[in-house]
Amino acid sequence: MDYCGKHWALIYDQFNHGRHEKELEFYLAEARSCQGPVLEVACGTGMILLPMLREGIDAHGFDVSGEMLGALLAKAQAERMEDIQGRVSRMDMAEFHYDKRFEAVFIPSRSFLHLTEQERQIACLRGIRDHLADGGKLALNFFNPSLRSLASRAAEPDEFTPQGTYHDPSDGSRIELSYKEVNDLANQVRHVTWRFEIDRLEHLTQMGIRWIYKEEFKLLLRLTGFERWEVYGGFDKSEFTAHSDEMVWIAWK
Structure with missing residues (x-):
C-alpha cells in the first residue's frame, strides 16, 4: 500500500505542511493558463485541487484512497464549496475513465512514482493521453535519481529512523512516525516501511516507489x-x- 491507509490520512496535511509552496504555485500557474477543465491525478487530501477550486478553476480530481478523499471532502464541505461531490472520484491512476476531455492533467507530489510496474506506468500515461483534448498538456514531477544516494541505501537498516511527531486532528492524540527504507537497485524500486506509533500501539505500512x-x-x-x-x-x-x-515535465498531446 502507499498513502492509502487511515493513518496516512490523519497526518498527511501535517506531514506536508510547508513543503510544497513552489510546487503549488507551478501547478496553479499551469491551471490558470487553461480555458477548459483540468484534472488532478492522485489528488489526495486536496493540497493542489482545493486551491484550484478556490480560484474558480474548473478542476476535477481522483485518488485511490477513500480515506484521503474523505479528508478532502471534509475540508471542502467546511468551506461550503459547491458541487464538490461531483468533482472528486475514487479511481486508480492506471484504470480511470471520464466522459469528458481535459485541457490539462496534473500529477503532482511525485505520485507517478507509486506505479512500481512498467505496465501500470504505460496504462496511466495512455489513459491520460486519451483524456486530453487535442493540444492538451500533462504536467508532473518526480525526483532526479542520484546514483550515489541510491547506492548508499541498498542495504536495509536495522533500526527505524524517526520522521516526526504529529497529532490526530480528531482528538489530539500523539502520533510518532518513523521509517526504514531500502533501494532495490536492479528493479529501480525503493521499499519503505512506515511505522506509526499511536497510544503505544504500533502500525506498519509498506510503500514502494519506482x-x-x-x-x-x-x-x-x-x-x-x-x-x-x-x-x-x-x-x-x-x-x-x-x-x-x-x-518537472510538461508533455503535449
Whole structure:
C-alpha cells in the first residue's frame, strides 16, 4: 500500500505542511493558463485541487484512497464549496475513465512514482493521453535519481529512523512516525516501511516507489503517444542538469 491507509490520512496535511509552496504555485500557474477543465491525478487530501477550486478553476480530481478523499471532502464541505461531490472520484491512476476531455492533467507530489510496474506506468500515461483534448498538456514531477544516494541505501537498516511527531486532528492524540527504507537497485524500486506509533500501539505500512531516469521517461512518453515535451530542473522552469534535484515535465498531446 502507499498513502492509502487511515493513518496516512490523519497526518498527511501535517506531514506536508510547508513543503510544497513552489510546487503549488507551478501547478496553479499551469491551471490558470487553461480555458477548459483540468484534472488532478492522485489528488489526495486536496493540497493542489482545493486551491484550484478556490480560484474558480474548473478542476476535477481522483485518488485511490477513500480515506484521503474523505479528508478532502471534509475540508471542502467546511468551506461550503459547491458541487464538490461531483468533482472528486475514487479511481486508480492506471484504470480511470471520464466522459469528458481535459485541457490539462496534473500529477503532482511525485505520485507517478507509486506505479512500481512498467505496465501500470504505460496504462496511466495512455489513459491520460486519451483524456486530453487535442493540444492538451500533462504536467508532473518526480525526483532526479542520484546514483550515489541510491547506492548508499541498498542495504536495509536495522533500526527505524524517526520522521516526526504529529497529532490526530480528531482528538489530539500523539502520533510518532518513523521509517526504514531500502533501494532495490536492479528493479529501480525503493521499499519503505512506515511505522506509526499511536497510544503505544504500533502500525506498519509498506510503500514502494519506482524511480525513473530522464531518457527512460522520454521513451515512455513516446511509447504512449505524446507529441512533444519539455523537462525542467525545478518548478521555476530552470534548465535541467545532472545536479537538479527535481524533474518537472510538461508533455503535449
